Amino acid sequence: MLEIENLQVAVEGKEILKGLSLKLPAGEVHAIMGPNGSGKSTLSYVLAGRDGYEVTQGRVLFKGEDLLEMEPEKRAAAGVFLAFQYPVEIPGVANTTFLKEAANAVRMARGEEPHDALRFVKLLRAKTKELGMSDEMLKRPVNSGFSGGEKKRNEMLQMAMLEPSLAILDETDSGLDIDALKTVSDAVNAMRAENRTFLVITHYQRLLNHIVPDQIHVLAGGRIVRSGGQELAAELEARGYADILSAAA
Amino acid sequence: MSIQTMTTAKSFVDLYAAEKARLPGADLPWLAALREQAAARLLELGLPTARMEQWRYTPALANRIGTVSFTEGGLEAIGGHTGLELGDSTRISTRIAWQDGRIAGPAAALPALPFLKIRSLETLLAEDPDLAHPALAADAESESAMALLNLALLRDALFVELGETEARPLLWSRQEASGGLANTRLQMTLQTGAAATLVEEIDSRAGLSNRRTTIALADGTSLRHVILLGEGQDATDLGEMQLRLGRDARYSVFLRYGGSGLARQAIDIDLTAPGAEAQINGLYLLGGRAHGDLTSHIRHQAPGTSSTTLFKGVLDDRARQVFRGKITVEAGAARSDGRMSNKTLLLSDKAEIDSKPELMIFHDEVQCAHGATSGKLDEQALFYLRSRGLPLEEARKLLIRSFLSEAAEGAEALRDLPVGDLLIDKQLQRLGQ
Ligand SMILES: Nc1ncnc2c1ncn2[C@@H]1O[C@H](COP(=O)(O)OP(=O)(O)O)[C@@H](O)[C@H]1O
Ligand SMILES: [Mg+2]
Numbered sequence A: 001m002l003e004i005e006n007l008q009v010a011v012e013g014k015e016i017l018k019g020l021s022l023k024l025p026a027g028e029v030h031a032i033m034g035p036n037g038s039g040k041s042t043l044s045y046v047l048a049g050r051d052g053y054e055v056t057q058g059r060v061l062f063k064g065e066d067l068l069e070m071e072p073e074k075r076a077a078a079g080v081f082l083a084f085q086y087p088v089e090i091p092g093v094a095n096t097t098f099l100k101e102a103a104n105a106v107r108m109a110r111g112e113e114p115h116d117a118l119r120f121v122k123l124l125r126a127k128t129k130e131l132g133m134s135d136e137m138l139k140r141p142v143n144s145g146f147s148g149g150e151k152k153r154n155e156m157l158q159m160a161m162l163e164p165s166l167a168i169l170d171e172t173d174s175g176l177d178i179d180a181l182k183t184v185s186d187a188v189n190a191m192r193a194e195n196r197t198f199l200v201i202t203h204y205q206r207l208l209n210h211i212v213p214d215q216i217h218v219l220a221g222g223r224i225v226r227s228g229g230q231e232l233a234a235e236l237e238a239r240g241y242a243d244i245l246s247a248a249a
Numbered sequence B: 001m002s003i004q005t006m007t008t009a010k011s012f013v014d015l016y017a018a019e020k021a022r023l024p025g026a027d028l029p030w031l032a033a034l035r036e037q038a039a040a041r042l043l044e045l046g047l048p049t050a051r052m053e054q055w056r057y058t059p060a061l062a063n064r065i066g067t068v069s070f071t072e073g074g075l076e077a078i079g080g081h082t083g084l085e086l087g088d089s090t091r092i093s094t095r096i097a098w099q100d101g102r103i104a105g106p107a108a109a110l111p112a113l114p115f116l117k118i119r120s121l122e123t124l125l126a127e128d129p130d131l132a133h134p135a136l137a138a139d140a141e142s143e144s145a146m147a148l149l150n151l152a153l154l155r156d157a158l159f160v161e162l163g164e165t166e167a168r169p170l171l172w173s174r175q176e177a178s179g180g181l182a183n184t185r186l187q188m189t190l191q192t193g194a195a196a197t198l199v200e201e202i203d204s205r206a207g208l209s210n211r212r213t214t215i216a217l218a219d220g221t222s223l224r225h226v227i228l229l230g231e232g233q234d235a236t237d238l239g240e241m242q243l244r245l246g247r248d249a250r251y252s253v254f255l256r257y258g259g260s261g262l263a264r265q266a267i268d269i270d271l272t273a274p275g276a277e278a279q280i281n282g283l284y285l286l287g288g289r290a291h292g293d294l295t296s297h298i299r300h301q302a303p304g305t306s307s308t309t310l311f312k313g314v315l316d317d318r319a320r321q322v323f324r325g326k327i328t329v330e331a332g333a334a335r336s337d338g339r340m341s342n343k344t345l346l347l348s349d350k351a352e353i354d355s356k357p358e359l360m361i362f363h364d365e366v367q368c369a370h371g372a373t374s375g376k377l378d379e380q381a382l383f384y385l386r387s388r389g390l391p392l393e394e395a396r397k398l399l400i401r402s403f404l405s406e407a408a409e410g411a412e413a414l415r416d417l418p419v420g421d422l423l424i425d426k427q428l429q430r431l432g433q
Helices: A040-048 A072-078 A095-109 A117-130 A148-162 A178-191 A206-210 A230-248 B009-022 B029-045 B121-127 B129-140 B145-153 B379-387 B392-409 B420-428
Strands: A002-011 A014-024 A029-033 A053-062 A080-083 A090-094 A166-170 A197-202 A215-220 A223-228 B093-099 B116-120 B158-162 B170-177 B181-190 B195-204 B208-217 B222-229 B236-245 B250-257 B262-271 B277-286 B291-300 B306-315 B320-329 B337-346 B352-361 B367-375
Touching: A002 A040, A014 A040, A014 A053, A014 A223, A029 A230, A040 A053, A040 A072, A040 A080, A040 A166, A040 A197, A072 A080, A072 A095, A072 B379, A080 A148, A090 A095, A090 B379, A090 B392, A095 A117, A095 A148, A095 B392, A117 A148, A117 A178, A148 A178, A166 A178, A178 A206, A197 A206, A215 A230, A223 A230, B009 B029, B009 B145, B029 B129, B029 B145, B093 B116, B116 B121, B121 B129, B129 B145, B145 B181, B145 B208, B145 B236, B170 B181, B170 B208, B181 B195, B181 B222, B195 B208, B195 B236, B208 B222, B208 B250, B222 B262, B236 B250, B236 B277, B250 B262, B262 B277, B262 B306, B277 B291, B277 B320, B277 B392, B291 B306, B306 B320, B306 B352, B306 B392, B320 B337, B320 B367, B337 B352, B337 B392, B352 B367, B379 B392
Parallel strands: A029 A197, A029 A215, A080 A166, A166 A197, B093 B170, B158 B181, B170 B195, B181 B208, B195 B222, B208 B236, B222 B250, B236 B262, B250 B277, B262 B291, B277 B306, B291 B320, B306 B337, B320 B352, B337 B367
Antiparallel strands: A002 A014, A002 A053, A215 A223, B116 B158
């Protein structure tokens, strides 16, 4: 699904990713863990196509195509979805309007029929309920005045409506209480499928107890310094990053 | 006279001299005298220039006004398409069409209902000259060059008198001008208990349209007023409006300009009695070298009066917008509330906003606030929307629309017209192309 080869990225002249390689096969869930400032969000933004990130080396193939060449909306249409660590507030645009425009934009770009109004509302209601969100949040402007947890749920709602083939979750667990974490994890697990890949970025092992990944990678200093199974998360939890990093150095 | 020529007050006064014998009411000595007085004063005063405080940010008027002549477009409406549908059809609605400064069609066709009287200048001068006299006499004393010009060369006017009625009549006035000079005048009185909606569309293709409006709202009346300024390429549209509100009278106006010429609307509102309320909402979407100017002065003259002004602009290319909002709270106006806000979105580095809010408060016990902000489209929001699959142009439009929606959504003037979204969408199609 996704192949990242020797990716080097600079922001404002500062090197952040320094040769990152990663292979995500279709249908798998991979987790990236790493200390603050290690470049996790940078990686997710580069994959989603945000301006201001200069790729100095390496390449990224998504379903065999050069991902870095595509505009953000093309990537979305091709199936990339990023759940933002800090979702953006858009006052004045009703959440429903936004969700509908987005869902239909990607559907059209994928050569599918746009949702008819009734079907869309039904689908949206169902997903909203699954995520423990109130209908009232659909009427409010996108993320405006939402609590941290509500914003994260709203990201998951967008993911559910956009049906991506690669979903990147950037610290979706932060800001969620235990119940919300469970609800969100259930929703993610329900979306796991053979033709869908997840890249779950997190700081804590906690999330990975609910969303059990196929592989865990540790990102530090702009590189993947270790990869392993569920036992790696336990090790990180027990010993902290410092230990692992010094061992990897 | 070519477009490049500097137009001066003298050009207009010359036109006046040539035309005066043919102007309506030429045989009425009092009117002829007022016109004469106005022309003479105009000559002394000259056209507005950037040296005048009220016009400081709207310079080069003299270079903009091209032909100083009347255009005879034929007195038939050219069947313009508004793109707007009249609301509730059960309501009494009246359409008035203007062409090149004159009401098109025979004046007799204007309806006369028991509670609604609509008359043209010639009819009024014939039937009821005393009604026309005070306002025209006041203009002859005016220090506004545009008011003087309007009076000197006025060819037609619309006089509306509205009495108490259950219904809220909808008046729809559409002005078209194909060039040259169109001086128009609208005088409206709402008698106690009256309520109405007035929509004015001004669609000049070129030339100068110089509109003058006076509205008196008696106690307990309500007027919802929508002004849609046209999209003419080279048109210069100048409007001056004066309102007086009595006890518990409510006036709301929604103003939109999306043209590429110059449009200036001055709004003067006197809140003369307790409970009078005014709401001014507007939006400008300007590209090219368009120039939009809103100059308002709201006077709180009695206790418990309130006013809100919310103006939003989106400026692209080299467009320029002027917002001069002034609120005066006079000494007797306890518990008055005046709020004013002007927010601008700049889509280009060359676009410019000149915002000058001003509060003059002569009473302690009042609430007044003003704010002005300007900024660019939020890059973060843009990326967020694109990452959800919205193409760049769609994302931009969605953000612009959301920015503007505040001005249209809260506008009481638009309450019974299904035009809110349309007003924005139509303009959006033209921006950023
Ligand atoms: N827009 C930016 N401008 C300058 N530095 C940035 C920017 N974004 C991220 N960085 C820097 O890049 C590094 C990695 O940041 P980030 O990717 O957000 O880390 P993480 O998500 O792992 O906490 C940090 O040192 C951060 O300060
Ligand atoms: Mg981060």
